[in-house]
Structure formats: C-alpha cells, structure tokens
Amino acid sequence: MLEIAGLRVVMGAQEILRGVDLTVGAGEIVAVVGANGVGKTTLMRAISGVYRPSGGQIRFEGADIAGLASHRIVARGLSQAPEGRQIFSSMSVRENLVLGGGPHGLAELDRVLALFPLLGERMSQNAGSLSGGEQQMLCIARALMRRPRLLLLDEPSLGLAPKLIRIIFDLVASIRAAGLSILLVEQNARGALKIADRAAVMEGGRIALAGRAADLAADRRVAETYLGGHVEA
Amino acid sequence: MDYYLQQLVIGLSLGMVYALVAIGFTLIFGVLNVVNFAHGEVYTIGAYAGLFVVAAWAPPLAALLLAVLAVGALTGVGLERLAFRPFRRFTDEASLKSRAMREATLMSSLALSIIAREAIELIYGSQFQTVPLKLLLNEPIRLGPVTIVNGDVIIFVTALAMLLALQFVLTRTRVGLSIRAVSNNALGARYVGVDVDRTIAWTFVVGSAMGAVAGILVGLYYGAIFPSMGFNPGVKAFVAMVMGGLSSIPGAVICALIIGVAEALSTIFVASVWQELVAYAFLIVTLIFFPRGIFGGARERV
Numbered sequence: 164m165l166e167i168a169g170l171r172v173v174m175g176a177q178e179i180l181r182g183v184d185l186t187v188g189a190g191e192i193v194a195v196v197g198a199n200g201v202g203k204t205t206l207m208r209a210i211s212g213v214y215r216p217s218g219g220q221i222r223f224e225g226a227d228i229a230g231l232a233s234h235r236i237v238a239r240g241l242s243q244a245p246e247g248r249q250i251f252s253s254m255s256v257r258e259n260l261v262l263g264g265g266p267h268g269l270a271e272l273d274r275v276l277a278l279f280p281l282l283g284e285r286m287s288q289n290a291g292s293l294s295g296g297e298q299q300m301l302c303i304a305r306a307l308m309r310r311p312r313l314l315l316l317d318e319p320s321l322g323l324a325p326k327l328i329r330i331i332f333d334l335v336a337s338i339r340a341a342g343l344s345i346l347l348v349e350q351n352a353r354g355a356l357k358i359a360d361r362a363a364v365m366e367g368g369r370i371a372l373a374g375r376a377a378d379l380a381a382d383r384r385v386a387e388t389y390l391g392g393h394v395e396a
Numbered sequence: 397m398d399y400y401l402q403q404l405v406i407g408l409s410l411g412m413v414y415a416l417v418a419i420g421f422t423l424i425f426g427v428l429n430v431v432n433f434a435h436g437e438v439y440t441i442g443a444y445a446g447l448f449v450v451a452a453w454a455p456p457l458a459a460l461l462l463a464v465l466a467v468g469a470l471t472g473v474g475l476e477r478l479a480f481r482p483f484r485r486f487t488d489e490a491s492l493k494s495r496a497m498r499e500a501t502l503m504s505s506l507a508l509s510i511i512a513r514e515a516i517e518l519i520y521g522s523q524f525q526t527v528p529l530k531l532l533l534n535e536p537i538r539l540g541p542v543t544i545v546n547g548d549v550i551i552f553v554t555a556l557a558m559l560l561a562l563q564f565v566l567t568r569t570r571v572g573l574s575i576r577a578v579s580n581n582a583l584g585a586r587y588v589g590v591d592v593d594r595t596i597a598w599t600f601v602v603g604s605a606m607g608a609v610a611g612i613l614v615g616l617y618y619g620a621i622f623p624s625m626g627f628n629p630g631v632k633a634f635v636a637m638v639m640g641g642l643s644s645i646p647g648a649v650i651c652a653l654i655i656g657v658a659e660a661l662s663t664i665f666v667a668s669v670w671q672e673l674v675a676y677a678f679l680i681v682t683l684i685f686f687p688r689g690i691f692g693g694a695r696e697r698v
Contacts, residue, residue, distance in 0.1 A: 211586075211587065212586075213583070213586055213587075232591070233586040233587070233589070234586070234589045234590060234591040234592075236589075237587070237588065237589030238589055242587075242588075242589075243587050244587075245583070245584075245587050249581055249583050249584035249587055250581070250584060251576070251577050251580045251581050251584055251585075252580065252581070253576075253580045254573075254576060254577070254580060258567075258573060258576075261573060262573055262574070262577050262585075262588045262590065263588050265570075265588065265589050305588060306587070306588075309588070309589065
C-alpha cells in the first residue's frame, strides 16, 4: 500500500532523512519508534507532502506521490493526524470535522462519532476549549472524515495521561479493525509495539532496525533503549 | 438634536463603507499575515469600473453593483497573482507567514498600487470624473424632523447585505471554511487537504469584491471619482483593522462603525477639516493602550 525507498529530506545544510526504506501493507499497523529528533516527524511530513523530499520514492497504491502538493495526497486517500494535533482551535468541533471531510462533508460523521462518542456532545464547542485528550480525538476523527485508506498517526499519545493513552491505543486498534492501514509514529514504544504488526526503529535519519513488532519488543537492544530495560513476555 | 441624528445616520453609512474596505484587509491579514497596500486601489478600480459600466450600458443600480462586484473579484485574482503568489515559493507555514514574505509583499503590493493609480490617471486623467446626475444617490428622504439622502440608506443596506452574505460564506461554504482554516492554522489546513494557494486566491476575491463595491457606492454618493480616492478610506479601514485586533472580522466591522460615527459627529464640535484626524487619533490611542486591538485580547481570528 505504501512503499518508501531511499527517502531523503534535506533542510538547509542538514540532511534529516538519509535514505529511509519502509513499507506498510494493506490492513497493517506499522509503528516507527525512536528518540526525539531522529526524523520521525520529518518522515511523516514528507509522506503527507508538507516537506518536499530531496530524493527517493514514496509510492502509495502504486503511484509515486513524492513531491505532490499536500491536498493532492490527501485526495488520494492518505490522511494524517499530525504531531501537535494542528486542529482549528478557533473553529467549532463540527467545522473541524466538515473541513476534515473535504468533498464528503459530514457524510462520514455517524461512523466517526461511533468511534468518538464524546465528540458528539461537543459539536458546537470551540475546538480550542477541548481538553488535550479530546483534541487528540478530534485530530484523529478529522483525519477519518475523509475516508482515508491509509492513516498516518504522529505521536497520538504525546502529552496525555496514561489512562487516555490506553484509550487512544485501543481506538487505533479498532480503526484498523475497520479496514484501514495505519502508520504510527510513537515515542511511547511500549504501547506502539503492543498494537503494531510490524515496527521499525529510527536512528539518525535512517531505519536502524525493522521487523515484526513482537520480535522487536523482545529484542534486548530495543528493550534497553526504548522500553526502559526489561523485556516483556 | 435633529442634526445629531442626521450626523449619526451619515456616520453609520460612512462606517459601513469603511467596514467593507476593512474586511478585505482583515481577511488577507488573516491568511497571510500581510497588509495588502493595493487594497485602496481596488476600491478606486471599483469606482472607475462602475463609471465605465454606467457610460456603456447605464444599467439599474443592482446590476451595476453586481458588475462591480465581478470586476473587484477579478482584480483580486490579478492582484494575488502579480503581487503575492510570486513570493510564495516555499510552502511550509514558517515561510507562508514569515517576515521576509511580509516585507516582500508589502513592497510588491505598494508598487502595484502605484502602477494602478498611474494607469488610471493615464486613461482618465487626474481630474474628477462626474457621475451623471440621475445616478447620484442624493435624493433627500425626510424622516420626521431628520433629512438624509437615499444614498445613506442604500449604502447601509447594501453593505449590511454584503456583511451577511460574507457571514454565510465564511460559516456555510467550503471556500469560506477553508479561508478560516488557513487563517487559524495554515499547517492544519494542509493536513486536511485544503488547497492553500487556491484558498489564498479566494480570500483576495472575496475581500476585493467587497472593496470594489464600496468604491462605486461612495462614488455615486459624492458624485466624484478620482485616481487617489482610495487612499482615505484605505487609511480608515486600516485603522479599523488594527483597532479590531488585525484578524477579527466582527472587531473590524464594529471599529469601522465607531470611526465612521465619530467622524460624522466630530463636525458638531470642531470644523470639518479636523475630521480626518479622528481616525488617526483612534489609531494612536489603540496602539498605546490596546496594542493587540480593542477586540484582539482573545486573539480570535477571522
């Protein structure tokens, strides 16, 4: 579904991505974990067309989308719930969702609200007045309104309380159950590896390690660096 | 007392004109964080376009306003293409609203405004163009003891209708929601698939259409159309935008009305030559005491 090969992104004098290879298959959850500043968000932005790749390929459902304008990429069925949420804080929840739907408007509303019933009670409230967890839900809901086939999630658990993080990860699992493919970037490696099918560890702008999520979670090196030292069975 | 009422009515219609012009400033500032210095010329072009249409076809007022609305919209597209888009080579939000962008487009829009003004002078000359008498909006209307002219009513009603139409566009249409989205969070807008370039062009279309209609309304009201007529309302509208908090439409409209009414009422206390000072006084007071605008405290955008 998504095949990335040799992706490079250069910003100014800095090469942030130094040849990233990554694939996401249909119906799969792929997690990318890694420390701060290794290029995870740059990777996500390059896929969504916010940053222009300096080299390499990004193929989505067979077509090369590297360098396309972001609205064209969204129109092809690839939506992102970006880092920092980037919701429209001075607009209502409903307006955020309408914008998310694009040409579909609110056609997807019932299905999305089934996943996020809480948002249904907040429809006319200003998005900026929502709590952090609700804003994250709105961010994901907004991306789903467009009926994407591939959903990119950049740090959905950032800044949330542990209980909310669990809720968000459960939601991600149920979104996949509805048939979507998901590419998930997380610092919370433990939670991400638990729901992912496959995973990759990023270091210094490259994929350092990749494999089945369960194998990575059991890997001693990954465990020491990202899971706080102890391997979970 | 009657005189006060009369001036109040005049002030409200004057304020509505400023409001129409201020909306263009405000919308464009919202999406790009820049001041469009050619906005006053859009107003002037609206007036001249109206004059041209009148001379050629002499249509009824409503048709004339629609024609000017269309000319204003096209002017907005051209303005954005010539003075703004060429400087938008990078697409991330940091450069979309960067300082370099602001300074570059400040110069390019100023340059375009000078070119437009000089072009109008070349074609029509610098003297006042007079409006055919029967089109002038100065038929007196007696309301009890107060006498106003039909122009006051027509300006107020037309502007109000346009403000309501704008409200509808901004809250009920995809283009309007996109304009507000880019204004509120340009990066977020790209993630939901908004075509940011097209939305910026639409912003110029909406703002310029309203500014052009304001120009022809005032032209028909005072009966004088001249190349530099856009400067004064441009300044007043700019002050209204700053007072309103830079990117708040309700703020700009309310402040435009305040300026219009204050100007009209000021002639009661001082000679009318001092009238022009009113807006500048408001600007200074705003900048000293409300640096974020009177309605800017909450930072509500568009």
